[in-house]
Amino acid sequence: MYRVRLWSVRHSRQLEWIYGTFNPLLVKLLRGTVKLFGTRLDKPITKVEAVAKGFFFDCKMCGDCALSKTGMSCPMNCPKTIRNGPCGGVRENGHCEVKPEMRCVWVAAWDGASRMKGGDAIKSVNFAVDNRGKGTSSWLKMAREELGHD
Template sequence: MYAIRRWSSAHARFLERIYTATRPGILAGLRGVTRLFGRRLDTPITAAERLVKGVVFDCQMCGDCVLSKTGMTCPMNCPKSIRNGPCGGVRENGMCEVKPEMRCVWVDAWNGAAKMKDGDAIKDLEFAVDHSRIGQSSWLRLARDE
């Protein structure tokens, strides 16, 4: 999984293209589904999101997805769950201070963002994650405009 998520950060521009191309369709589809079925399909949709984003990004299902703003790198893999990284402890070789065998999530994030068209979004201020949403689907939240 670690190798795939590193690949995703390195190919942030490619994934951004896919994201911008498919986002309107996926959202429209989800809006239709939620209108038709209410909350009855929330569980399978959430599971699908967990599976897809889990494989590609090591997604932690924080319920407040910022992948498109953080260089296609999930910030929730940071051991300090920093949403506005990096911290000051990054090692000289770019590895994490807490897990020396792991590349700093935010070093990858800034590198990924530099490749993206809308990479400057990484400079936006994010607020800490809303813990009541952990485990919920970001896709459904967007579809319902919550």
């Protein structure tokens, strides 16, 4: 939801804390789950991620989550899905050139990042997403990466 998404950017610092605290636990839990169940629980886990992140960030399930590096503003909500924004077309009021009613996702991202402890991560260069990951879970990806298999 758009308004919740804006709230998330305003509270990027708190969300960063929550992420930093609970993400290792979540990954640990998922690692155990993956070990025990293989891919059998992928569908429900993916669904939970989609609902939770969908509510807070209008997550598009790109499968390559960058929220912690983009001020808690999901770059896939940019009409051009720019991963290193903003583009040059931001309106004077900070809104999107394609969707004038929407605040530019990347204006929000830099704003959110400025509140975060690790906000400087936004300055690192991101490469384009792997389109094969569309619709898959970033959480499971992290768990599997730590297990050393994809």
